Amino acid sequence: MLFLFGAGFDIDATREAGPFYGNSIYIGRHQIACSYPLVSDVLKLCFERDQTPEGKSVEDLFAEALQRGEHKPMDVLVDRLMGADYYIAQRLAAAEKPNSYRRFFDPFPGAQFLTFNYASLPEIFLSQSGRWFPEDGYGVPVQTETAPLAKPVTRTKSSSLVVHLHGSACVFTIESQIKGNPFGGIAELIHLGEPLYAFDPHSIGHCFPRYRGVMSITGHARPDERVIAPIPDKSEDLKQAFIQKSYSVALPLVREGGVLVAVGYSFNPHDHVSYCRILGALEQSKNRTLVIVSPQSGEVAKRIAVEYPTLKIKPIAKTFGQWAGDSFRS
Numbered sequence: 001m002l003f004l005f006g007a008g009f010d011i012d013a014t015r016e017a018g019p020f021y022g023n024s025i026y027i028g029r030h031q032i033a034c035s036y037p038l039v040s041d042v043l044k045l046c047f048e049r050d051q052t053p054e055g056k057s058v059e060d061l062f063a064e065a066l067q068r069g070e071h072k073p074m075d076v077l078v079d080r081l082m083g084a085d086y087y088i089a090q091r092l093a094a095a096e097k098p099n100s101y102r103r104f105f106d107p108f109p110g111a112q113f114l115t116f117n118y119a120s121l122p123e124i125f126l127s128q129s130g131r132w133f134p135e136d137g138y139g140v141p142v143q144t145e146t147a148p149l150a151k152p153v154t155r156t157k158s159s160s161l162v163v164h165l166h167g168s169a170c171v172f173t174i175e176s177q178i179k180g181n182p183f184g185g186i187a188e189l190i191h192l193g194e195p196l197y198a199f200d201p202h203s204i205g206h207c208f209p210r211y212r213g214v215m216s217i218t219g220h221a222r223p224d225e226r227v228i229a230p231i232p233d234k235s236e237d238l239k240q241a242f243i244q245k246s247y248s249v250a251l252p253l254v255r256e257g258g259v260l261v262a263v264g265y266s267f268n269p270h271d272h273v274s275y276c277r278i279l280g281a282l283e284q285s286k287n288r289t290l291v292i293v294s295p296q297s298g299e300v301a302k303r304i305a306v307e308y309p310t311l312k313i314k315p316i317a318k319t320f321g322q323w324a325g326d327s328f329r330s
Contacts (some may be wrong), residue, residue: 001108001111004113004115004116004260004261004263005122006115006264007038008038008263009265010084011036011264012324014088016101017091020032020087034084036119036121039058042058042077045080046072047061057270062229063232066229071222075224077230078169078224079224081118082223083203085120086204086206089121090206092125094128100325101125104320106129114250114253115164116166116271116275117164117166118164118168118227120204127207130155133158134199135156136156137162138161138162139162139245139250141197143174143197144214145212147205147211150210151210165246165278166227166243167226167243168226169224171197171198172216172221173195173197173240174196174198175191175195176190177190177196231270234270234271234274252281254278255281256285259287259289259291260282261293262293266300267300279304279307279308282308283311289312289313291316292304294319296317
């Protein structure tokens with residue numbers, strides 16, 4: 001099976017995990033703000049607005065902020081997502097009590113996953129069941145560093161991939177290295193013909209206890225700089241080396257599989273340049289079947305059918321949680 005995740009896939013995790021509480025010497029016991037946000041939440045979270053200016057979308061606001069050199073909105077968004085991974089995904093993945101996400105991942109041991117999300121919920125679940133390792137689990141080779149005193153493992157080959165089509169907050173690109181001794185003597189900065197990719201779980205390191213973040217002597221991108229911002233035109237950002245490598249893995253999976261199950265993904269027109277290659281590859285497959293799991297799936301299916309008339313599209317008008325409650329029946 002081949003799945004494609006959008007932001008709606010993570011949303012039900014917030015409800016299923018329940019509230020989180022902390023203690024502070026200043027305010028005492030308090031509820032910790034953590035959730036996987038939807039677009040409506042992002043507007044308030046990142047821009048402190050209840051509605052967009054007339055004639056503009058939240059994607060326009062991100063684009064304008066980046067043009068002004070303001071990185072705070074993206075930093076806030078990625079920080080919230082990593083906070084959700086830290087609390088919510090880890091609690092659900094480690095829970096003995098069954099939940100929708102565990103019931104989803106367990107029956108599909110050989111499944112592969114594509115995602116437009118920055119967050120690491122799938123990796124957290126799959127790594128704890130021994131199905132995913134960062135060395136090859138992103139679909140491309142990724143450098144890792146083992147944490148001190150970490151238990152050795154006998155196998156680090158992933159049976160399931162999680163391919164991030166808009167980048168991952170846990171992977172950064174190394175495009176140059178220092179040859180020689182940078183701390184004395186002669187050293188030279190060498191541009192790599194083929195970039196390297198490195199794993200740095202940053203603030204969610206406890207979700208991957210076997211690893212610590214790789215450090216690069218030539219620079220270290222912040223988590224918000226490792227992903228494609230939700231702006232109207234992503235064409236330039238899609239040229240990034242890690243993204244291109246990810247697509248080179250994803251497209252053959254789509255062609256060979258022939259059935260793509262999109263969960264919580266709206267196929268937003270602003271994302272057209274991102275998903276057009278995926279649906280184009282699906283048109284080239286034998287089965288050419290697209291299943292859309294989303295409350296708005298009927299509307300989305302009609303729109304996609306106009307542009308991709310050869311696809312067999314099946315809408316399932318449910319949230320992920322509702323779909324799980326129906327035993328993932330189509």
